[in-house]
Amino acid sequence: MDMPTVDRMDRNAFVAAFGAIFEHSPWVAERAYAARPFGDVDRLHAAMTAAVQASSRAEQLALLRAHPDLAGKEAQDGTLTEASVGEQASAGLDRLTKAEVARIAEANAAYRARHGFPFIIAVRHYTKEGILHEFARRLANDTEVELRADLEQVFAITRIRLDRLIEKPATNADGPAASRNV
Amino acid sequence: MDMPTVDRMDRNAFVAAFGAIFEHSPWVAERAYAARPFGDVDRLHAAMTAAVQASSRAEQLALLRAHPDLAGKEAQDGTLTEASVGEQASAGLDRLTKAEVARIAEANAAYRARHGFPFIIAVRHYTKEGILHEFARRLANDTEVELRADLEQVFAITRIRLDRLIEKPATNADGPAASRNV
Numbered sequence: 299m300d301m302p303t304v305d306r307m308d309r310n311a312f313v314a315a316f317g318a319i320f321e322h323s324p325w326v327a328e329r330a331y332a333a334r335p336f337g338d339v340d341r342l343h344a345a346m347t348a349a350v351q352a353s354s355r356a357e358q359l360a361l362l363r364a365h366p367d368l369a370g371k372e373a374q375d376g377t378l379t380e381a382s383v384g385e386q387a388s389a390g391l392d393r394l395t396k397a398e399v400a401r402i403a404e405a406n407a408a409y410r411a412r413h414g415f416p417f418i419i420a421v422r423h424y425t426k427e428g429i430l431h432e433f434a435r436r437l438a439n440d441t442e443v444e445l446r447a448d449l450e451q452v453f454a455i456t457r458i459r460l461d462r463l464i465e466k467p468a469t470n471a472d473g474p475a476a477s478r479n480v
Numbered sequence: 481m482d483m484p485t486v487d488r489m490d491r492n493a494f495v496a497a498f499g500a501i502f503e504h505s506p507w508v509a510e511r512a513y514a515a516r517p518f519g520d521v522d523r524l525h526a527a528m529t530a531a532v533q534a535s536s537r538a539e540q541l542a543l544l545r546a547h548p549d550l551a552g553k554e555a556q557d558g559t560l561t562e563a564s565v566g567e568q569a570s571a572g573l574d575r576l577t578k579a580e581v582a583r584i585a586e587a588n589a590a591y592r593a594r595h596g597f598p599f600i601i602a603v604r605h606y607t608k609e610g611i612l613h614e615f616a617r618r619l620a621n622d623t624e625v626e627l628r629a630d631l632e633q634v635f636a637i638t639r640i641r642l643d644r645l646i647e648k649p650a651t652n653a654d655g656p657a658a659s660r661n662v
Contacts (some may be wrong), residue, residue: 300576420610420613422607422608422609422610423606423608423609423613423614424605424606424607424610425604425605425606426600427604427605428604428605428606428610428638431602431636432605433603454613458609
């Protein structure tokens with residue numbers, strides 16, 4: 299799908315296409331729709347993050363709480379959303395030792411107990427070692443710092459999801475990337 | 481090398497073994513030596529980070545400035561330290577397209593111009609996409625925030641270097657990790 303197509307969508311089509319970008323939270327796409335036409339992915343994503351920033355604290359908490367635990371029960375039960383499955387697999391979170399699963403489950407529980415919402419991280423940005431490091435570092439933060447950090451990670455995740463969904467306009471600026479194994 | 485061996489080292493042997501943990505900055509090992517015996521890697525690393533935290537701002541800036549640019553001139557000239565070569569390769573920074581090299585060079589220059597020290601990141605904790613994301617995010621921060629963020633990344637890098645240098649004591653807690661491909 300390209301941006302001209304997105305900008306021609308009516309509200310129902312737009313929410314059908316983008317309602318799942320923010321995990322289990324189609325209200326973000328519903329509110330962002332008013333800001334169209336977007337023109338490019340930057341502005342589409344900015345409209346979505348602005349809708350979240352303008353939402354109430356209760357809505358922000360609900361958004362965070364709509365996310366699954368990292369390598370948690372939903373991952374083991376096979377009830378993750380399609381996007382989450384690919385994301386958790388990208389960092390190797392689908393092939394952990396039992397000791398690693400136990401360590402992450404303990405960290406998830408400790409984080410939720412302290413902050414009241416799940417630990418969220420853009421796993422496509424981190425290695426497994428980096429995720430474990432961030433768990434330890436962020437667990438110790440104040441909850442207000444973590445509310446912002448968790449939302450920032452949601453914004454990073456949703457930007458990646460949009461970039462994978464929407465075709466980039468043709469450009470020569472990226473050079474012969476298609477011929478390189480990067 | 482194991483921790484009992486480390487704790488038996490005289491000052492010269494200790495600095496020879498650990499002088500390169502903080503990039504081109506053996507003074508960190510020299511000052512940490514006074515805190516021995518350490519007993520474990522946690523306390524060895526804590527003594528080193530405490531030496532940096534207690535150092536002057538000029539020394540902290542010199543430490544940061546002793547680090548190479550990410551995917552920069554030293555990487556291309558083959559004059560990185562041995563540790564840096566492996567680290568930069570781990571995130572795929574040794575196999576970038578020309579466009580990516582140019583984009584990172586521009587980001588390095590912008591970061592140095594704004595903050596006065598190089599952008600440092602524990603590349604073993606991030607994917608290439610994550611590193612580019614962090615570049616954009618951190619470039620916009622205040623310099624005081626970034627001085628702390630850069631030092632935190634140095635502490636993460638040096639912890640990883642210590643963990644790779646020092647044998648872990650035998651334990652059953654990690655389970656049969658050796659038989660798993662993680």
